[in-house]
Amino acid sequence: MNETKILNAYQAAKDQYAAAGVDVEAALARANAIPVSMHCWQGDDVIGFDGSDELSGGIATTGDYPGRARTPGELRQDIDFARTMIPGATKLNLHASYAEKHGKKIDRDAYTIDEFRDWLDWAKAGNIGLDFNPTYFSHPRMDGNFSLSSYDEGTRRFWIEHGIRCREIAVEFAKALGQPCAINYWMPDGYKDVCADTKRHRDLMTQSLDAIFAPDIDETLAPCSIESKVFGIGVESYTVASHEYSYGYAIQNRKLYTLDSGHFHPTEVISAKLTACLQFLDKVLLHVSRPVRWDSDHVIIWDDELQKIMDEIICNGLESRVFIGLDYFDASINRIACWAIGMRNARKAILSACLAPASIRQAEYDGDWTTRLALQEERKTLPFGPVWDYYCLKNEVDVGSAWLDRVKGYEKDVLSQR
Ligand code: RNT
Numbered sequence: 001m002n003e004t005k006i007l008n009a010y011q012a013a014k015d016q017y018a019a020a021g022v023d024v025e026a027a028l029a030r031a032n033a034i035p036v037s038m039h040c041w042q043g044d045d046v047i048g049f050d051g052s053d054e055l056s057g058g059i060a061t062t063g064d065y066p067g068r069a070r071t072p073g074e075l076r077q078d079i080d081f082a083r084t085m086i087p088g089a090t091k092l093n094l095h096a097s098y099a100e101k102h103g104k105k106i107d108r109d110a111y112t113i114d115e116f117r118d119w120l121d122w123a124k125a126g127n128i129g130l131d132f133n134p135t136y137f138s139h140p141r142m143d144g145n146f147s148l149s150s151y152d153e154g155t156r157r158f159w160i161e162h163g164i165r166c167r168e169i170a171v172e173f174a175k176a177l178g179q180p181c182a183i184n185y186w187m188p189d190g191y192k193d194v195c196a197d198t199k200r201h202r203d204l205m206t207q208s209l210d211a212i213f214a215p216d217i218d219e220t221l222a223p224c225s226i227e228s229k230v231f232g233i234g235v236e237s238y239t240v241a242s243h244e245y246s247y248g249y250a251i252q253n254r255k256l257y258t259l260d261s262g263h264f265h266p267t268e269v270i271s272a273k274l275t276a277c278l279q280f281l282d283k284v285l286l287h288v289s290r291p292v293r294w295d296s297d298h299v300i301i302w303d304d305e306l307q308k309i310m311d312e313i314i315c316n317g318l319e320s321r322v323f324i325g326l327d328y329f330d331a332s333i334n335r336i337a338c339w340a341i342g343m344r345n346a347r348k349a350i351l352s353a354c355l356a357p358a359s360i361r362q363a364e365y366d367g368d369w370t371t372r373l374a375l376q377e378e379r380k381t382l383p384f385g386p387v388w389d390y391y392c393l394k395n396e397v398d399v400g401s402a403w404l405d406r407v408k409g410y411e412k413d414v415l416s417q418r
């Protein structure tokens with residue numbers, strides 16, 4: 001599409017939004033500034049670079065599409081390329097398993113910023129913020145699926161140290177990059193089959209988390225969040241850090257709580273939980289994902305739930321209290337397309353929320369539910385497309401599906417050579 005056509009369509013769309021009481025320029029600026037954290041692990045099927053060659057912890061990547069990033073250099077190259085298609089404030093979400101040891105014999109309980117120096121330099125150069133995650137999976141020191149709540153003291157100690165190291169590293173990231181680095185603690189700990197003692201592991205988990213959070217490490221720079229989960233593959237019957245556990249721990253200890261779209265019973269949605277959690281917590285972290293029948297981590301599409309999540313954040317003015325991150329991993333299609341599709345969808349939903357007419361809420365406050373329903377439905381046909389195209393043009397990223405040809409070209413020239 002040529003530029004004049006985009007601009008003309010935008011002008012007409014802007015008028016239509018103005019008639020619905022919406023300031024499009026203000027909405028664009030607001031939407032553009034909200035950070036979305038892109039998960040590094042989509043690029044290499046959650047394998048990482050610190051020694052493992054398979055994924056564990058009750059999560060699974062399915063598919064064998066060629067071109068997986070096998071080295072940190074390849075992953076950074078792929079992320080750089082994906083970023084040329086992704087508008088708006090972007091961060092990169094790193095896992096500790098993406099450490100670069102450069103031949104040094106060092107394990108996760110001893111990692112320092114040195115093992116992430118290359119990532120930090122890359123982030124600085126690309127002017128991108130970082131978020132971080134300890135990696136409690138894909139490692140020989142896991143006691144089956146148990147880490148922080150293992151009955152074995154040595155195992156727990158190792159993973160406590162890992163948890164503390166990650167806080168130290170995250171603070172370094174935050175200082176160097178001038179923006180907070182959120183840390184997400186997800187532990188797969190649990191049992192495949194019905195267990196006899198559900199309490200003892202939770203007692204141990206609490207002791208371990210308390211030990212991780214005991215050192216005085218600046219949580220304004222590196223806020224810590226606990227992610228809950230209902231079940232995993234091979235961990236079907238009992239999960240230590242369930243919803244009630246993680247949420248309770250977060251409230252009692254003034255941590256953040258992570259809501260992952262795939263971590264609840266199939267008819268539960270995280271959009272419905274957000275303002276409830278924020279009554280009792282200062283901040284939450286989101287793992288926006290798409291569970292299909294289970295926690296399958298499909299690429300997020302612009303569906304009703306994605307829109308509802310962003311509506312809840314933006315229409316309630318909660319953007320400073322929610323860290324938005326994506327969490328999915330599909331190995332059955334081009335992995336860079338996975339990033340482009342998911343990140344662009346997240347941004348579309350953010351922009352669409354910023355463009356929602358305030359009259360919908362006003363009708364509700366006025367007790368006029370007829371108007372509320374009518375305007376909710378009218379919102380759906382407001383000319384979003386031209387505003388999105390204009391936004392992409394202005395941000396110098398591909399308009400429409402133009403990015404797809406570039407991904408295909410990259411697949412031919414780069415990915416297929418791997
Ligand atoms: C697993 C959790 C967790 C991971 C990432 C890799 O069910 O969602 O967040 O997906 O940390």
Ligand code: ZN
Binds near residue numbers: 186227260287327
């Ligand atoms: Zn998650």
